[in-house]
Amino acid sequence: MTGPLVAFPEIVRLTLRQQLGRRRTLLLVLLAALPPLLALVYRAFGEVDVSGFTDSVFEPVSLTIVLPLATVLFGTGAFGAENDEGTILYLLAKPISRWVIVAAKAFAAVALSLVLTVASVLVAGAIEVVPAGSDGVSATEAYVGAMVVGSLCYVTLFLTLSLFTRRALVLGIGYSLVWEGALSSLLPGIANLSVRQYALGAADSFYQLHTEAARLSPTTALTLSAILIVVALALATWRLMRFELSGSTD
C-alpha cells in the first residue's frame, strides 16, 4: 500500500492492542454479557415476549447503559492511553497526516464498540425474541441498527471530546445521563441534539417502537448522525493539527 493511508492499518493494530489488554475492557465484556444473560432468564421462565423484552432490556439496558459506557470508554481511550503515557508525541512526530491518525483511531474504537454492542444485542435477540417469529427478527434488527448508529456517533463524539478536555470521560457520561436521560424528557427539542434519539430513529425504520421512544424520523436521524460524524472527525483533525502537550493532571 502506498499513499497517505500506508500507516492506517498499523495505527489501527496499535490502538486495538492498547485497548484489549486492559482490565476495563474485560469489565465491558462482562457488561455486554448482561443482555444475553437477561434473555436466558426470560427463557428460563418461559417468556417469549418481543415488546416486553424490547422495552425492559434492549432499551433500558442495551441502549441506555451498555452502549454509552462502551463507547465512552473506547472513544476516550483511543487517544487517552497515548495521552496519559506521553507516547502520542511519537505518533504525531511521524510524517503521517493528522486526518489519517484520527481516521485510524476512530476506526479502531468504532470497531471495538461495534463488536461488543452488536454481539450483545444479536446474542440476546437470538436467545429471546427471534424464536417469536418475524416480529422478533425485526426487533433484533432494529436494535442492531441502533447500536451501529449509536456506536458510530458516540465514539466519534467522545473521541473528539477527549482531544479538547482531560475530563472527557466524566463529561461524556454526564452528557448521556443528564442531557439525553433527564433533560430530554423535559425538553423535547433536545431530540435533535441527542445521539440516543438518532439511534432510536434508525431503529424505528426496522421495527415499530412505541410512540414516545423515537422522536425523529429515520431520515432525519441518519442525516443528523452523518453530519455529527463528519463534523466531529473534522474537529478532531483540526485539534490534532494544533496539538500542544500538557502535563498530566489525572
Added chain:
Amino acid sequence: MSAGNRLTASSPAGSIYDLGYRHYEGKRHGRWYAAWSLYVESLRGVWGFGRPMSAKAAPFILAGLYSFFAFLQLAFSSTLASEISSGQQVQLFAYDSYFTTFSLLLVLFCVAQAPEVVCRDQRYQVLSLYFTRAIGRADYALARVASLSTALFLALIVPMIALFVGDVLMKPDTISAIGDELPKALPAIPADLLIAASMASISLALSSYSPRRAYSAIGLIAYFLLMEAVPAIIYAVANHGGWSSADKLVLLTPITSLTGATDWFFGKALTSDYPATLGPAAYVLACLVSVGVFSAILLFRYRRIAA
C-alpha cells in the same frame, strides 16, 4: 514534660520522624485525634473548602439543585398559602417523597465526590504517609466514610429544613403550626441518616478500587444504574413466571430500597411499584445490611491495599 512521655527514635510512634537530631517535646494527641482531623479535613474536601473554586462547583451545584425545589416552595410559601386557603389544589413537596423525587441528583453527588475522597491518595501513593502516623488502616477507612456520610446528610437535611420553614409559614398561627409540623418532619432525621450512611458506604467501597477518579466515577454510575435496573427486570419476569421468592431481589437495589426504607420511617404504605409481599421494614433491614456489607468491603480493601 517528663522524660517518660517523650517519643524518641526508640519508641514506636516516633520511629520514622524522630531521627535523633531534634525531638518533639509537645503534646501528642494520639490515634483518635488523628482520625478526627482526617474526618474534618475530608468533610471540608467533599465540599471543596481549602481547594480551588473549580473543586467547589460540582458539590455545590448538585447539592444546590437538590435543595432548589424546597427553597422554591419556601420562597413562594405565602402565595401558596393564599391559593390553598382559596380552595385550590396545590401540588406540594413533602418530607416523605422529596428524596424519592430527586434522588438522581444525590447519586450524581456521590459519583462526583466519592472518587475525590479516596482516589487521589492511591494515585499519588501517599497512603503510606497516613499509615505510618498514629492513624490505622481501619481508622482511615471509617473516617472517610463518616465524612462522606456527614456531607450527604447535610445535603439531605437542608431541603427538609426549608420545607419545614415553608410549611410553618403557610399556616396562620406559627406556634401551633410548629407543633403540627414537627412530628411530620422529625422522621426525616433517621431516614436521612440511613440514606447518607448507605450511599456513602456504597460509593466509597466501590471507588476505592480504582486510583483513577474518572474510572471510579464510571464504575459507580454503572453500579447504580445496573443495580436499579437488573433486579427490577428479573423480578418482573420471575414474578410473571411464578417464582414467588423473586421479590427479595428488589432488596438489592440501592436507591429503590432507600426510598422504601424512607416510607417505613414516615409510616407510609409502599406504592404499587414495590412487590406487595414485602413490607417497608424489609427495606430498612436491607439498607442496614448494605451499610454493613459495603463498610466491610471498604475495610477489607484498606486492610489489603499496598500502602
